[in-house]
Amino acid sequence: MLRLLRHVFICCNERPADDPRGCCLARGADAVRDAFKRELAQRGLRTQMRATRCGCLDHCEQGVTVVVYPEQVWYGHVTPSDVPEIIERHLLAGEPVERLRIDRDHPGAAAP
Numbered sequence: 001m002l003r004l005l006r007h008v009f010i011c012c013n014e015r016p017a018d019d020p021r022g023c024c025l026a027r028g029a030d031a032v033r034d035a036f037k038r039e040l041a042q043r044g045l046r047t048q049m050r051a052t053r054c055g056c057l058d059h060c061e062q063g064v065t066v067v068v069y070p071e072q073v074w075y076g077h078v079t080p081s082d083v084p085e086i087i088e089r090h091l092l093a094g095e096p097v098e099r100l101r102i103d104r105d106h107p108g109a110a111a112p
């Protein structure tokens with residue numbers, strides 16, 4: 001049985017263009033997901049860590065929104081260029097990337 005050390009969920013939800021909340025897909029979620037998948041594969045980590053697209057995480061204004069388990073660390077405004085840093089510092093070294101963290105319980109706020 002596959003036992004993952006870390007699982008990254010990337011919101012790839014899509015809404016109509018005129019929706020006031022916007023959506024992560026319009027903010028580049030597919031590119032973020034592709035970057036995670038590519039970087040994990042290039043580093044030979046696919047058997048230990050996985051990146052999976054998911055539906056709305058309810059922090060739409062801060063998208064692209066990402067959450068990492070098992071720590072339940074939430075990130076906002078993630079771009080493909082942030083992905084190598086998240087993998088190296090958080091997924092491999094266990095140190096969350098503070099500049100990207102958001103507060104899961106208070107949408108719109110930085111992590112406490």
Ligand code: FES
Binds near residue numbers: 013014022055063
């Ligand atoms: S659309 Fe991504 S958090 Fe809601």
